[in-house]
Amino acid sequence: MNRRFSWFNATSLTLGFAFLYLPILILVLFSFNASKLVAVWGGFSTKWYVELIHDQAFLDAAWVTLKVAVVSSTVATVLGTMAAYVLMRAGRFLGRTLFSGMIYAPLVMPDVIMGLAFLLLFISIGLDRGIFTIMLAHTTFTMCYVSVVVSSRLVTFDRSLEEAALDLGCTPFDAFRSVTLPIIAPAVISGWLLAFTLSLDDLVIASFAAGPSATTLPMKVFSSVRLGVNPEINALSTIMISIVTVGVISASLFTKRQIARARADEQAAARG
Amino acid sequence: MAQPANRPVFAPWDDPKEKPLIRFQNVTKKFGEFTAIDDITLDIFQREFFALLGPSGCGKTTLMRMLAGFETPSKGQILLDGVDQAPIPPNRRATNMMFQSYALFPHLSVWDNIAFGLRRSDMAKDQIPPRVEEMLRLTRLERFAKRKPHQISGGQRQRVALARSLAKAPKLLLLDEPLGALDKKLRQETQFELMDIQETTGTTFVIVTHDQEEAMTVASRVAVMDLGKMIQVDTPDRIYEMPNSVYVADFIGDVNIIEGAVRGQDGEKAQIVWAEGQPPINATTAAPVSAGQKVHFAIRPEKVAIATEKPEGRANVIAGKVHDIAYLGNISTYKVEVAGGKMVKAQVANERRLARRNITWDDEVWLSFTDTAGVVLLN
Amino acid sequence: MTGLRRLVLILTPYSWLIFFFLIPFLIVVKISLSNTALSIPPYTPQLDLAQGWAGVKDFFGNLDFENFSFLASDPLYYTAYLSSLKIALISTFLTLLIGYPIAYGMAQAPDEWRPTLMMLVILPFWTSFLIRIYAWMGILSNEGFLNQFLLWTGIIDTPLTILNTPTAVYIGIVYGYLPFMILPIYSALEKLDGSLIEAAEDLGCSKASAFWLVTLPLSRPGMIAGCFLVFIPALGEFVIPSLLGGTSTLMIGKTLYEEFFSNRDWPVASAVAVVLLLILIIPIILFQKNEERQREANG
Numbered sequence: 001m002n003r004r005f006s007w008f009n010a011t012s013l014t015l016g017f018a019f020l021y022l023p024i025l026i027l028v029l030f031s032f033n034a035s036k037l038v039a040v041w042g043g044f045s046t047k048w049y050v051e052l053i054h055d056q057a058f059l060d061a062a063w064v065t066l067k068v069a070v071v072s073s074t075v076a077t078v079l080g081t082m083a084a085y086v087l088m089r090a091g092r093f094l095g096r097t098l099f100s101g102m103i104y105a106p107l108v109m110p111d112v113i114m115g116l117a118f119l120l121l122f123i124s125i126g127l128d129r130g131i132f133t134i135m136l137a138h139t140t141f142t143m144c145y146v147s148v149v150v151s152s153r154l155v156t157f158d159r160s161l162e163e164a165a166l167d168l169g170c171t172p173f174d175a176f177r178s179v180t181l182p183i184i185a186p187a188v189i190s191g192w193l194l195a196f197t198l199s200l201d202d203l204v205i206a207s208f209a210a211g212p213s214a215t216t217l218p219m220k221v222f223s224s225v226r227l228g229v230n231p232e233i234n235a236l237s238t239i240m241i242s243i244v245t246v247g248v249i250s251a252s253l254f255t256k257r258q259i260a261r262a263r264a265d266e267q268a269a270a271r272g
Numbered sequence: 273m274a275q276p277a278n279r280p281v282f283a284p285w286d287d288p289k290e291k292p293l294i295r296f297q298n299v300t301k302k303f304g305e306f307t308a309i310d311d312i313t314l315d316i317f318q319r320e321f322f323a324l325l326g327p328s329g330c331g332k333t334t335l336m337r338m339l340a341g342f343e344t345p346s347k348g349q350i351l352l353d354g355v356d357q358a359p360i361p362p363n364r365r366a367t368n369m370m371f372q373s374y375a376l377f378p379h380l381s382v383w384d385n386i387a388f389g390l391r392r393s394d395m396a397k398d399q400i401p402p403r404v405e406e407m408l409r410l411t412r413l414e415r416f417a418k419r420k421p422h423q424i425s426g427g428q429r430q431r432v433a434l435a436r437s438l439a440k441a442p443k444l445l446l447l448d449e450p451l452g453a454l455d456k457k458l459r460q461e462t463q464f465e466l467m468d469i470q471e472t473t474g475t476t477f478v479i480v481t482h483d484q485e486e487a488m489t490v491a492s493r494v495a496v497m498d499l500g501k502m503i504q505v506d507t508p509d510r511i512y513e514m515p516n517s518v519y520v521a522d523f524i525g526d527v528n529i530i531e532g533a534v535r536g537q538d539g540e541k542a543q544i545v546w547a548e549g550q551p552p553i554n555a556t557t558a559a560p561v562s563a564g565q566k567v568h569f570a571i572r573p574e575k576v577a578i579a580t581e582k583p584e585g586r587a588n589v590i591a592g593k594v595h596d597i598a599y600l601g602n603i604s605t606y607k608v609e610v611a612g613g614k615m616v617k618a619q620v621a622n623e624r625r626l627a628r629r630n631i632t633w634d635d636e637v638w639l640s641f642t643d644t645a646g647v648v649l650l651n
Numbered sequence: 652m653t654g655l656r657r658l659v660l661i662l663t664p665y666s667w668l669i670f671f672f673l674i675p676f677l678i679v680v681k682i683s684l685s686n687t688a689l690s691i692p693p694y695t696p697q698l699d700l701a702q703g704w705a706g707v708k709d710f711f712g713n714l715d716f717e718n719f720s721f722l723a724s725d726p727l728y729y730t731a732y733l734s735s736l737k738i739a740l741i742s743t744f745l746t747l748l749i750g751y752p753i754a755y756g757m758a759q760a761p762d763e764w765r766p767t768l769m770m771l772v773i774l775p776f777w778t779s780f781l782i783r784i785y786a787w788m789g790i791l792s793n794e795g796f797l798n799q800f801l802l803w804t805g806i807i808d809t810p811l812t813i814l815n816t817p818t819a820v821y822i823g824i825v826y827g828y829l830p831f832m833i834l835p836i837y838s839a840l841e842k843l844d845g846s847l848i849e850a851a852e853d854l855g856c857s858k859a860s861a862f863w864l865v866t867l868p869l870s871r872p873g874m875i876a877g878c879f880l881v882f883i884p885a886l887g888e889f890v891i892p893s894l895l896g897g898t899s900t901l902m903i904g905k906t907l908y909e910e911f912f913s914n915r916d917w918p919v920a921s922a923v924a925v926v927l928l929l930i931l932i933i934p935i936i937l938f939q940k941n942e943e944r945q946r947e948a949n950g
Binding site (some may be wrong): 240 | 656657660661663664665667668669671672673674675676677679682738749750752753755756757759760761766768770772773774775777778779780781782785786787788789790792794798818826829830833883884886887888889890893894902905910911917920924927928931932935938
Binding site (some may be wrong): 075160161163165166169171265270 | 362364377389420428511
C-alpha cells in the first residue's frame with residue numbers, strides 16, 4: 001500500500017514520540033553538563049563519567065548485578081523452556097492448572113508482593129540473604145517470562161516436524177535436541193535477553209531478597225537519586241541507554257536483513 | 273493400476289496363500305467419547321499401493337497414524353509381518369511417513385534432510401552419502417542438494433519429503449495427503465511419478481487422500497471409509513463399477529440413484545418399479561431379492577444414452593424433458609426430468625462440434641440403458 | 652514421551668515454582684494471620700513441630716484476623732488503597748487517551764515506516780524503568796526544565812510545584828506504561844481490514860462516523876488489553892510514587908515497603924499484601940477472560 005502520513009497522524013506521532021524520548025535525551029545531554037545543577041548548562045564535560053568509573057561502590061554494584069543477571073537469566077532460560085515445553089507438549093497431568101497458574105501469575109503480580117514473599121521464604125528456611133538469594137528470586141520471576149516467550153513460539157510450531165524426527169528414528173530427546181531446539185532457538189534467545197534485562201532492571205524484588213551484604217546497581221541508583229538529581233547517575237544512565245539502543249537497533253537491522261533474505265529466497269524458489 | 277497384458281495380474285488379496293504385510297485385527301480407536309476407528313479388520317499386502325479414501329474426519333488419518341506409531345489402538349491389534357506393533361515406538365518402526373505438511377526441517381539443507389533418518393540408523397557412515405545421492409537421483413533433486421527447504425518450490429519440497437521418507441528403505445511408506453498442497457496440473461504429473469517410484473523401489477505404499485480421482489489413479493486397491501468404518505475395500509474399477517452401497521456409489525464419481533421396489537426376480541434378472549405408470553427398470557443382480565423389497569438402483573451418467581427418437585431394442589427406455597445442459601468441453605451432461613419430477617443425468621462425449629448437436633433445453637428426449645449398465649444396491 | 656523423562660521434565664520446573672513461588676505466598680498468608688512480636692523473626696506464633704500435634708494445634712489456635720481488622724480501622728491503609736485505585740484508574744484513562752492516537756498513527760503509517768515506529772515503541776521496554784522515571788525528576792522539579800521552559804515562554808511567572816505531588820505520579824505512570832497501551836491497540840488496528848472503512852464510507856459514513864462506528868469498536872479488545880496492562884501494575888507501583896510522589900502521595904505499594912522496612916511490622920505488611928492481591932484478582936480475571944475471548948475470536 002502506498003500511504004502517506006495525514007496531518008493528524010503526523011502530529012500525534014511526533015508529539016507521542018517526543019513525549020517518549022525527550023526525557024531520555026535531556027538526561028543524556030545533561031550527563032555531559034559540567035555544572036552540578038539540574039537544569040543549568042555549565043559547559044561540556046565528561047567529569048561525571050570519570051567520577052563514575054572511579055566510584056568503587058558503583059563498580060561493585062554493577063559487578064553484582066551482572067553476575068546475578070547472567071546466572072539467573074541462564075537458569076531461568078533452562079527452566080522456562082522446560083516449563084513451556086511441559087505446558088505445550090506434556091499433555092494432561094495432575095495439577096496442570098496450578099502449574100500454568102504459577103507460570104502466569106508472576107507476570108501480573110506487583111513487585112512488592114513478590115519481594116515480600118521471597119524475603120519471608122528465605123528467612124523461614126534460614127537462608128542467609130545475599131547475592132545467592134537475589135539469583136534465586138530473579139530466576140523464579142524471570143523464568144515465567146521466558147516460558148511465555150518460548151511457549152508462544154511453540155504454539156505456532158508445526159508438530160509434524162517433531163513427529164517426522166521420531167518417524168525417522170530419533171528418540172524423543174534426540175528429536176528435541178536436533179529439531180525442536182534449533183527451530184525455537186530465536187525464541188529461547190529472546191527469552192534469555194528478556195530475563196537478563198528484567199534482572200538488570202529489577203529494584204524492588206532485589207531490595208527484599210538482598211541482605212546487607214549485596215547491593216545491585218538499581219538499588220544503588222535508587223538510594224542515590226531518592227534525594228534528588230545526581231549527575232553521576234545521569235552518566236550511568238547514558239551508558240546503559242547507549243548499550244540498549246545499540247543492541248536493539250542492531251537486532252532489528254539483523255531481523256530486517258533476515259526477512260529481506262527470506263523474501264528473496266522465496267521469490268527465487270517460486271521462479272524455480 | 274493398469275496392468276500390461278503380458279504380466280501376471282497383481283492381486284495378492286485374491287490368493288489365500290499370500291501372507292499380508294499389515295494386518296488390522298478388530299482395531300478400534302477412541303478419543304475420549306469419540307470413536308475415530310470402529311472395529312476395523314483389514315489386510316494390506318507387500319508391494320501394494322493402497323489408498324485410504326474418505327471425507328475429512330472419517331478416520332483415515334488416524335488409521336495411518338496408528339501405523340506410524342503416533343497413536344495406539346484402544347482395542348485390537350496391528351501386525352506388521354506378523355508382529356504386534358503396539359509396544360514399538362515410532363522411532364523403532366520399519367515404517368516411514370511422508371507428512372501432509374512435508375515436515376521438512378527448515379534449518380537443514382535438502383541433503384541433510386534426506387540423510388537425517390540414515391544418520392539415526394545402523395547404516396555405516398560411509399554408506400550414507402551414496403544412499404543420499406541415490407535418493408536425490410531418484411527424485412531428480414541433485415541440483416538442489418545444498419538448498420534449504422524455503423529456497424525450493426512446492427513441487428521440489430514434495431519430492432524432498434518423499435526422498436527423505438524413502439531413504440531408510442522402509443517396509444512400508446505412509447503418505448498423508450502427499451499431493452494436497454500442489455496445484456492440479458502438478459498433482460497429476462506427480463501422481464504418475466509416485467507410481468513409477470513405487471514400482472522401482474518395490475515399497476508398499478499406503479496413501480491417505482480425500483481426492484477420489486487421485487485414489488483411483490494411483491492405487492492397486494482403494495478402501496472407502498466413513499465414520500470410522502470401512503465401507504468397501506476393492507480395486508478402483510470394482511469400486512467404480514460395483515459399489516456395494518449408496519455411500520460408495522455416491523462418493524466415487526457421478527451417479528444417478530433411483531429408489532424403487534423389486535417386482536420380481538428371474539435368475540439374475542430383476543425388475544424394479546420406480547414410478548407409477550412407468551415400465552419397471554430391468555436390472556441384473558446376483559444377490560437374491562424378494563418382491564416388494566426396497567432397493568436403490570445406481571447407474572453412471574455415461575452409461576445412459578440420450579436420443580430424440582425412441583430407440584429400439586434397448587432393455588430400458590425412459591421418456592423425459594431436457595432440464596439443463598452442462599457443457600464441459602469433452603463431454604456434455606444432460607439433466608433430464610423424468611416421471612415424478614426425478615432428474616436423471618446422461619453424459620455424452622462431444623464427438624461433433626457445437627452446431628451439429630441437436631438436443632437443446634426443453635426438448636422431449638428418450639433415455640436408454642442396458643440391463644447390465646447399473647447396479648442394484650440393497651439397503 | 653517415555654515415563655521417566657516426562658516425569659523429570661514436568662517435575663523440575665514444577666517443583667521449582669512450588670518451592671519458590673507457591674510456598675512463599677502461603678508464608679505471606681500465614682504471617683498475615685500472626686501477631687507482631689519483639690522477637691526474631693518478629694512475629695508469633697511460630698510453628699513448633701518438636702511439640703508434635705499439640706504444637707500444630709497451638710499454632711493454628713493463635714492465628715487470627717487481627718491484622719486485617721487493623722487495616723480496616725486505621726485510615727492510613729484504606730486511604731492508601733483508595734488513593735492507589737484512584738491514581739491507577741485516572742492514569743490508565745490518561746494513558747489510553749494519549750496512547751490511542753499514537754497507535755492509530757502507527758497503524759496508518761506507510762508500510763516502510765512501521766518497523767521503525769515499532770522499534771521506537773519497544774526500545775523503552777529494554778531500557779531501565781528506574782532510569783526512565785528518574786529522568787522526570789530533573790524535568791518536573793521546581794528549578795527543572797519544564798518550569799524553566801514555561802517561565803521562559805512567559806506562561807507562568809512563578810515556578811509550578813509538580814514534583815512530589817500526585818500530578819507527577821500521573822505523568823510517571825503514563826510515561827512508564829505508555830508502550831503497554833500502544834502495542835495491543837496497534838496490533839488490533841493493524842489487523843483491521845482497510846476495506847471495512849471503505850465499505851462504511853461506500854455505505855454513506857463520513858470519515859469521522861466510519862471511525863466511530865467501525866474502527867473504534869473493532870479496536871476495543873486492544874484497548875481493553877492495554878488498559879489492564881497499565882492498570883494492574885500501576886496499582887501496586889512502588890518506584891514511581893517513591894521517586895516522583897513525595898510524602899504527599901499515598902500508594903499501597905509504597906506503604907507496604909515502608910511498613911516492612913521502616914516499621915518492621917511483618918504481619919501488617921503481609922496483611923497489606925494479601926488485601927492488595929485480593930483487589931488485583933478481579934482485574935486479573937477480567938483480563939484473562941478478555942484474552943481468552945480474543946483467542947477464540949481469532950480461532
